[in-house]
Amino acid sequence: MSTLNQRLADIKLLMRYAVPPEDLAKATALVEKHDTDSVALHIFHAFYSYLPEGLEDAITVLRLLERRQGTFLICATTAQTDYLYLVTSEQAEFLGPLAEGIWEEEVLAFFNYESREAFLKKFTDLNTFPVYVPAHLHTDLCPFCHVADGEIHTLGCPVEVCPWCGGQLTSCDCRFTLLGRSDLKSESQLEELLTLLNKKGRLPFSAEEHRPAYPLTPLDLQ
Numbered sequence: 001m002s003t004l005n006q007r008l009a010d011i012k013l014l015m016r017y018a019v020p021p022e023d024l025a026k027a028t029a030l031v032e033k034h035d036t037d038s039v040a041l042h043i044f045h046a047f048y049s050y051l052p053e054g055l056e057d058a059i060t061v062l063r064l065l066e067r068r069q070g071t072f073l074i075c076a077t078t079a080q081t082d083y084l085y086l087v088t089s090e091q092a093e094f095l096g097p098l099a100e101g102i103w104e105e106e107v108l109a110f111f112n113y114e115s116r117e118a119f120l121k122k123f124t125d126l127n128t129f130p131v132y133v134p135a136h137l138h139t140d141l142c143p144f145c146h147v148a149d150g151e152i153h154t155l156g157c158p159v160e161v162c163p164w165c166g167g168q169l170t171s172c173d174c175r176f177t178l179l180g181r182s183d184l185k186s187e188s189q190l191e192e193l194l195t196l197l198n199k200k201g202r203l204p205f206s207a208e209e210h211r212p213a214y215p216l217t218p219l220d221l222q
C-alpha cells in the first residue's frame with residue numbers, strides 16, 4: 001500500500017468517529033476526490049483527528065485563499081463553520097476559525113497583509129474565492145514542493161536542479177564536496193549549504209522543463 005493510500009485509510013477511520021452518520025457519504029466523497037493530493041489529505045487528517053469544536057462535524061468544501069512559495073492558505077468549510085489551515089507538502093497547521101482571522105504576525109506578513117483586520121476585510125465573502133483544486137493538477141506548480149513557475153523550491157525538494165553540476169540537488173555529491181563532509185545532518189550545516197547555494201544562485205522551478213514526466217508525489221517518497 002502506498003503512503004497516500006495509507007493516509008486515506010487513516011482518514012476514513014478517523015471519520016467514522018468524527019462525522020455525523022448522515023453526512024458520512026458526502027464527506028467521504030470529498031476526501032476521495034483528493035485521494036492523490038497530499039495538501040488536501042493533510043487538512044482532512046488534521047481536521048478529523050482534532051475536531052476544533054469537539055463536536056461531530058464534516059468538511060463540505062475546501063477553498064484556496066492564498067498560495068505562495070509552496071504554502072497554501074486554505075479555508076475548510078464544515079457543517080459548523082469555516083476554518084483556516086496553513087498547508088505545505090509536509091503538513092497542515094490549524095490557524096483557527098476564519099471569522100477570527102489570522103493572529104500570527106509571521107503568517108500575515110508572509111501573505112502581505114498589513115493586519116488581521118485587513119485579512120478579515122478581504123475574506124468577508126468567502127463564496128468569491130475559488131474551490132481548491134488538488135495541487136498536483138496545477139501544471140504550473142512543482143509537483144513535489146508546490147512552488148509556482150519561477151519560484152525557488154523548498155530546500156530538499158527532489159525536483160531542484162543543482163547549480164554546480166546540473167544534476168538532482170538532493171542526490172548529487174556537490175553538497176558534500178563543497179562542505180567537505182560525508183553527511184549533512186545539523187541545522188547549521190543546512191544553513192551553510194543554503195548560504196553557498198544562494199551565493200551560487202539557485203535554479204527556480206521551471207514548469208516547462210520539469211513538469212511533464214515527473215510522476216512522484218511527496219508522500220510516496222517518504
Ligand SMILES: [Zn+2]
Nearest residue numbers: 142145153157
Ligand atoms: Zn520543488
Ligand SMILES: [Zn+2]
Nearest residue numbers: 162165172174
Ligand atoms: Zn551537483
